[in-house]
Amino acid sequence: MATPHNTANPGDIAETILLPGDPLRAKFIAETYLEDLVQFNSVRNMFGYTGTYKGKRISVMGTGMGMPSMGIYSHELIHVYGVKNLIRIGSCGAIRGDILLGDIIMAQASCTDSNYAHQYQLPGTFSAIADFGLLSTAKEAAERLHAVSHVGNVLSSDLFYTETPEWKRWAELGVLGIEMESYALYCEAARAGVKALGIFTVSDSIVNGESLSAEERQNGFRQMMEIALETAVCQ
Ligand SMILES: O=P(O)(O)O[C@H]1O[C@H](CO)[C@@H](O)[C@H]1O
Numbered sequence: 001m002a003t004p005h006n007t008a009n010p011g012d013i014a015e016t017i018l019l020p021g022d023p024l025r026a027k028f029i030a031e032t033y034l035e036d037l038v039q040f041n042s043v044r045n046m047f048g049y050t051g052t053y054k055g056k057r058i059s060v061m062g063t064g065m066g067m068p069s070m071g072i073y074s075h076e077l078i079h080v081y082g083v084k085n086l087i088r089i090g091s092c093g094a095i096r097g098d099i100l101l102g103d104i105i106m107a108q109a110s111c112t113d114s115n116y117a118h119q120y121q122l123p124g125t126f127s128a129i130a131d132f133g134l135l136s137t138a139k140e141a142a143e144r145l146h147a148v149s150h151v152g153n154v155l156s157s158d159l160f161y162t163e164t165p166e167w168k169r170w171a172e173l174g175v176l177g178i179e180m181e182s183y184a185l186y187c188e189a190a191r192a193g194v195k196a197l198g199i200f201t202v203s204d205s206i207v208n209g210e211s212l213s214a215e216e217r218q219n220g221f222r223q224m225m226e227i228a229l230e231t232a233v234c235q
């Protein structure tokens, strides 16, 4: 049965899915890497595809920007379509001077300034973490592909533009970078007992204001895509 945001029928989506924020990144991955491609969604231009990579059935779909958008798509993928392994592939800003443009950050855990976990009515703060199996498989893939990758904490923020440089406080606690969706993804996966991981290419440095050129961005993103695909085939 379709949802208000996804016209796929149950069975159209593989158990393992790659989730870029940008639907055009989903289209690029599908057209570049997948065989026997079928498009399952175009509602709101949030393109979704299923195909095969090295013989393994894999899907890829955009999730938009921010935790409300990620929350909707990941919830439906898990609860309506039976997806079991969700691998977010995004861009992020580095908040440490030793993490360079084009480097890859794997979110072992995700902090947040959002109230996403408020819905669970916990008597405390929920620590959102990656699935260890997905994380260790991705780290091994990164090493095989000679990618520079860092594993640690990220901040999933509700804010892209901020009035004050709050990132410094997060950096003092060892947080590596900032993006906008992994906390919601990890919450949805934890609540449903499925697996999730966020992998990010550093597209800009919040420390020194540098950002990737278009060409460097494309190459860096391709390395992240290949790490995610290599992780997906192992599931
Ligand atoms: O490149 P994506 O996956 O969209 O991720 C990052 O880029 C967007 C902000 O430009 C936010 O969605 C943030 O999380």
Ligand SMILES: O=c1cc[nH]c(=O)[nH]1
Pocket (backbone or CB within 6 Å): 091, 092, 093, 094, 160, 178, 179, 180, 203, 204, 206
């Ligand atoms: O969320 C994001 C993504 C890229 N760069 C940032 O500074 N923030």
